[in-house]
Amino acid sequence: MSDSPAPDTSPTGTDDPLSDAQIQEYRAEINRLDEEILAAVKRRTQISRAVGKARMGSGGTRLVHTREVAIINQFREELGEEGPELAAILLRLGRGRLG
């Protein structure tokens, strides 16, 4: 499901009403961004699996190592140390289950 996680029930962790309102607003934006991230990741996964199939269907390899390395490096440049881990998840999703 695509509903935001419990937007009205999670405590904000502050008793200050002004901060509370501001935090609720920030959270709404984070929820929107999470939806955006999830949609893009799912679309990326579909396409990446299609690439693997197209490549194997034409007698090629399922993975192209240089391309994966370039993506990992790009994510490191953009996000720092967490970047390669995020890239690795995207690459694993794109491979899908074997068998």
Added chain:
Amino acid sequence: MSDSPAPDTSPTGTDDPLSDAQIQEYRAEINRLDEEILAAVKRRTQISRAVGKARMGSGGTRLVHTREVAIINQFREELGEEGPELAAILLRLGRGRLG
């Protein structure tokens, strides 16, 4: 930098010209999605750090555990087993460096 990773130099892993063209097209879309993912993740990180500051500045806690659990569950529902790992990266980025 925001350039796509080596779009013209990576081998496609196939010798078939039709598949090669199709794979190049797919890759261009993956590169666009990666830009979208990176931009959303960076924006999310900024906002999440602002939330932590606002909360601490008003005498609250830096993290709200129930909210983090809800996000992790949402990512699992949407992406399966890789979901919680992706959520954990986003949550770590949002905490930023201590000190």
